[in-house]
């Protein structure tokens with residue numbers, strides 16, 4: 001394995017037993033576990049720097065603002081954005097997509113325009129666009145997915161030719177199957193057809209290096225909690241010239257320049273999009289998580305997860321599981337089904353052995369129906385996993401089979 005086993009020791013939650021067995025955490029695509037240094041960064045904020053961002057003209061206020069703006073600069077550098085004002089903090093990836101869908105569509109979406117989203121999207125990258133389309137009389141059309149669980153680029157090209165496409169919204173990495181989408185190619189095709197582009201990077205941040213300034217995209221949405229950071233914070237990257245044209249998403253304190261009953265004016269981005277009390281504690285934790293990832297290295301993480309994924313797929317197939325999808329580029333996520341064993345039943349067996357896996361539709365109901373599946377069992381990997389973690393799944397398959405056979 002390419003990463004040192006000592007990484008696991010840095011995660012306090014992984015040092016416990018569950019149901020009398022050592023916890024084996026295989027659900028990092030839902031949320032990752034947090035290293036001690038991230039937990040410390042959050043509690044350190046409350047112990048030493050608890051004050052509102054941008055408001056208190058006193059030492060604690062300055063510390064809080066510095067932590068918050070420092071996190072913004074770190075994230076800017078981490079994803080290769082040109083300007084820190086291109087980073088808007090949100091409470092997660094879902095809110096980041098809602099922000100883009102609301103503000104962008106208020107400015108640009110018109111009657112009968114088309115928004116393309118792929119059939120493999122998470123509900124968070126479908127529903128906000130459906131809501132925006134409903135408000136403006138526009139249409140959301142799905143881009144079909146192949147049997148291998150890849151976006152069908154031929155059909156995508158046809159849709160771009162035949163429809164008045166104003167927005168293409170696709171995910172970087174599929175949380176259900178692990179597919180790494182060719183976002184540069186997709187974005188280039190979309191831009192050539194005159195469309196805006198939004199990438200849902202919820203699963204991308206900790207697993208694939210991005211340089212957003214080099215991608216022909218308008219938005220990239222992120223979640224801290226899937227990248228070793230705290231829950232309750234995420235971010236939207238938006239190109240500076242795009243954000244400058246967009247109206248605010250929410251109104252309230254801090255996002256304004258001046259308020260009067262005659263004429264209220266707004267701050268420049270990113271302030272315009274950050275209404276109300278912000279979340280500097282989790283921003284500090286998010287920044288610490290990015291430092292952790294940078295120290296380990298995104299490429300090393302991907303290699304580590306790929307080595308385990310390939311070995312795990314073989315083990316699961318040898319144990320009779322069918323792996324769902326076989327995309328050319330894949331992250332450390334495996335969806336599988338077991339003949340005659342329902343995924344929910346299987347997760348009960350694995351839970352009894354201390355293993356946390358995810359089962360169901362993974363918030364990808366349209367993908368599941370296009371694959372003709374009610375749901376799958378999903379294993380998703382991170383820095384702290386090892387191939388030994390998979391032994392417990394094979395044990396669970398054997399126990400389930402003894403009962404269901």
Ligand SMILES: Cc1ncc(COP(=O)(O)O)c(C=O)c1O
Pocket residue numbers: 029030092093094095122124125171173174175200202203223225363
């Ligand atoms: C691909 C994808 N997009 C969006 C989301 C939503 O992220 P959050 O729940 O952090 O807002 C998820 C969460 O699983 C996801 O996997």
